[in-house]
Amino acid sequence: MPVKKVPMINEEINTNETNLIETLGEENHSMSLTQENMLSLIELFFFAYRDFTEEGDEILDTFGFGRAHHRVIHFVHHYPGLRVADLLGILKITKQSLARVLKQLIEQDFICQKEGSKDRRERLLYTTDKGNKLAKELAEPQINRFEATMSQFSKSEQKLFENFLFKLIRQSNRQDVISLMAQNGHFPDGKPD
Amino acid sequence: MPVKKVPMINEEINTNETNLIETLGEENHSMSLTQENMLSLIELFFFAYRDFTEEGDEILDTFGFGRAHHRVIHFVHHYPGLRVADLLGILKITKQSLARVLKQLIEQDFICQKEGSKDRRERLLYTTDKGNKLAKELAEPQINRFEATMSQFSKSEQKLFENFLFKLIRQSNRQDVISLMAQNGHFPDGKPD
DNA sequence: AAAATATGTCAACATCACTGACATAAATTC
């Protein structure tokens, strides 16, 4: 990404070359520095996520899997006994989208199902040994990336980041996230917020 | 996502139901609390990004556009005069993927091109008035989300979050991000790191 | 004049998402 300096405004296509601040000024009085800062933050978030998924995708390629497989195997691994309905709520995709991916993972013995003991309609999902192995392999680069970043900050700063990410989640979804993560003993010292 | 409590381990499929800590213990001695925490952080990051894209997607639907269009229009809007090659480096997708989306945006007059004044091979990209309008509409929910979150923290904490996101970016990509953002006057008080 | 660069385009393909309908089995409610 060798980004060259953007050329100066040129009269020919002046209407299109108005910069962000001027443009937004038309309807916002003047774009506050804050809004400009937010746009850059949004970009940092995009870049961070872009790189966050990159390494995993490479590993998945070797299995003929995609990012959807990664997500499924991650959550089933981290929350063994998850139901299909839980996974749908977590991933926010449709049943059909999940079904295809799940079917492949089950057929290829990365994930197995077990009938719910209380409610026999439920198919509780678990990773197999093979699935555990892949889950760990996929998690490794992401864990490393977060660890490398986090280790540069103090414990209290790390807590702050957790809180920051939590608050970026839609209000209406936060309780679900808490309920999920509580299964692994998270948010023990009081839920953020 | 009404996540039910995961049922207890059951002898029948014991090998598959071993929980994360035990499983990782096999090869990692014992999974450190840190690694467990990282997995939850990874999930928070996923949830935050999931919700971050949600509202924009709804708006895009009404135009018959997808998330790819959003990304293109965002970056062209925020960095007027961007070259195609720059965009490829930012989005990290192939030329063909970009071409399809870009073609639509140009045909429908959201984006226009201008021959580079120095290098006439270059096609500098700009948003049209119509494109500016859409860009702002799409940015709004994301700006609001970040603003709502950020406003709950102090200025120095906000700086910390910027730094955190920046450090999540691959080391090898950070300079490119700095160069890009510098065009909008970012990282003025010394690049993070 | 030759090589490298920036862009655009083609065909073919894979993944992942969508909608809407329908089926089964089991649990819950009346």
Place this chain on the structure above:
DNA sequence: GAATTTATGTCAGTGATGTTGACATATTTT
């Protein structure tokens, strides 16, 4: 006990987004 709801699975069809690899054009650089 019958009717409804719930959890899951499955079908057919579609669209968006990504991929690879090859090739064309214009322009700049060597």
